Amino acid sequence: MTYKILAIDDHPETLDIIMTTLDASGYHVIGSRSPIRGLALAERERPDLILLDMNMPEMDGKEVAQKLRAHPDLADIPIIMFTAEGEAAQKQESFNIGVDDYLTKPTDPGEMIERIESLMANRSPKSRSPTGQMAATVMMADLDQTDGEKMMGLPTNRQMIAVVGARGGAGATTVAINLAMSMARHHYATTLVDLDVRQGHIALYLNQKLAAADGFNGLLNTSEVDWPMLIPAQLSAYNENLQLLLADTNLNGGKGQLTAAQARALADALTLLDRCVFVDLGCGLSTAGQVLMKRADQVIVCFRPERVSLVAARQFLRQLRASLPNSAALHAVMFDVLANIMLPQKAVESFLGFPVMATMALTPKEIGQTTNKGDAYVNQFPQSKTTRLFHQMAQQLVKK
DSSP states (O other), X not given: OOOEEEEEOSOHHHHHHHHHHHHHTTOEEEEESOHHHHHHXXXXXXXXXXXXXXXXXXXXXXXXXXXXXXXXXXXTSOEEEEEETTOHHHHHHHHHTTOOEEEEESOOHHHHHHHHHHHHTTOOOOOOOGGGOSSSOEEETTXXXXXXXXXXXXXXXXXXXXEEESSTTSOHHHHHHHHHHHHHHTTOOEEEEEOOTTTOHHHHHTTOOOSSTTBGGGGTTSOGGGHHHHHHHHEEESSSSEEEEXXXXXXXXXXXXXXXXXXXXXXXXXXXXXXXXXXXXXXXXXXXXXXXXXXOSEEEEEEOSSHHHHHHHHHHHHHHHHHSOTXXXXXXXXXXXXXXXXXXXXXXXXXXXXXXXXXXXXXXXXXXXXXXXXXXXXXXXXXXXXXXXXXXXXXXXXXO
């Protein structure tokens, strides 16, 4: 069985040399130019050894090593630290925090292999998940194609899509659930995140138990620096291609509220998932929601075909067009749970001053059956016109 090695170095040429050398020597190699992402990869991939650069901008190697040594499942992984020539103090610090060996840059490839072989001499390769049972493979985790998707053969569609209601009852949660289900149905690795940390709607709609105490709410009182390593443990698998990050009911706010700083940390952590991520933001322009929308690749605004919702949607879309980065795509979806849409789409678009991506109509009977079954509409009514629309929308949202 092949040893799996994780290399973390922010310098692309150095990382490329390291990975090429290790691959030629028969190792299964994972590489990351981001120390934060490297920690998440260590959590997920459980490598046999980690090669770690000392000097990196996001987080230095010493801090990364300390987090690895503090993690109960990663603490015993051998670490080789790269340090600059003449930095004796850094070398001593490396040993003090539990680093097993160090190499001075520029590193001789032959010496690097010898040091690795020495540390691996009395260790057997760890048992592998299906992802890790391949022959030696170079896997650059910071490329556009994601590491997990590339190895499992899933199509690539890494992006974040925020779904928000112009006001309450606009169908944001229903739209987010069914678009995520549709994306997963098209065999894209998908994650659905419930950011309504007061209502916890997705868990209720899909009749899901939380993966850990209080779900996402349980993280709100922890340091966001640790979220890239903590969030994967909160994810629960719904089906082969879809995973959920659920929130618990928190009506009195006692389990915490999402701050702007935490929203930024969450956005960073979600990009590490290397999947198509749908985020249900609930309704309105919360401070945290605005942070997530500015980091999203696409934003979907949901509204009802009635006067108050249309007015709110028009104001909402105007504000988002002025505040979102040019790279973010903005969409509007009209949603009616009464299946009684009397307003022509062209008239609605004229009032909004914005095109409508789709008009969704669900009957009360359909909503009741879907809710009672704890399932998504697209699963309960696979042949309906609305289900076909959800599938079409999902295909339109695929990042080209």
